[in-house]
């Protein structure tokens with residue numbers, strides 16, 4: 095069929111490059127006749143390192159440049175951490191493949207302590223995520239949360255310099271970069287509900303490139319796709335960006351999908367939770383249902399107050 099060249103737009107961080115190379119290898123495995131090249135570039139989210147992400151605002155900080163490259167014909171697909179992918183795509187673009195999910199949990203990383211429970215009173219925990227912050231503050235109001243930016247290696251270096259007693263990172267990033275040895279505990283979703291799409295890699299391309307969409311099909315993982323679909327439907331209904339205190343996590347048991355959702359106030363004083371079980375074919379309506387439950391409990395007011403700041 096096709097011996098075309100597929101160019102993958104990717105960020106330059108170690109994790110992004112790993113993910114792009116993973117997609118490259120999977121594409122070549124499925125279609126040995128293809129040529130697959132990487133087009134690395136830096137994004138706004140990579141360049142602004144001194145400001146908490148929640149303050150910069152805007153959706154898709156980490157993906158806009160990749161989309162511009164595709165629309166200018168410099169790349170054919172973009173590989174993203176699903177966690178960083180906003181609800182809406184630019185005109186003409188869409189998500190056409192979701193690869194198998196890695197471990198979706200948050201990881202507790204420390205050189206001194208084994209778990210959140212073991213941290214002493216007032217210990218300093220690094221995270222730049224409002225979602226992690228509100229849940230940790232709710233479990234342990236005595237802890238001090240300090241902002242922590244940068245790619246995975248930068249964050250670990252800041253921990254090693256002694257700026258924090260512990261930091262929270264996505265387990266998936268550490269596992270992919272072969273640093274799972276740094277993980278002291280996988281944080282249970284009852285303590286920290288993961289972010290929408292955490293641990294999953296998605297592929298974006300033009301909606302009108304039928305040949306390319308066909309080539310991506312073998313890379314799609316339908317279990318992951320259903321779960322992420324439900325999580326994203328919840329986020330869409332809440333109008334959530336990626337820098338908001340929203341958690342959403344679905345599991346699939348046979349054809350029963352179980353979705354949990356959470357919205358919290360950044361100080362951890364309010365944690366709204368909801369859940370829903372249903373058939374996997376109803377992934378989207380399950381997501382919408384959980385969002386509606388959260389809105390009924392007051393999620394709209396919490397999110398509105400944040401967007402105003």
Ligand SMILES: NCc1[nH]cc(CCC(=O)O)c1CC(=O)O
Nearest residue numbers: 175177263264266267292293294
């Ligand atoms: N926001 C940055 C980001 N985007 C994806 C991951 C980790 C890998 C993943 O969730 O797929 C991370 C780092 C982190 O949160 O620790």
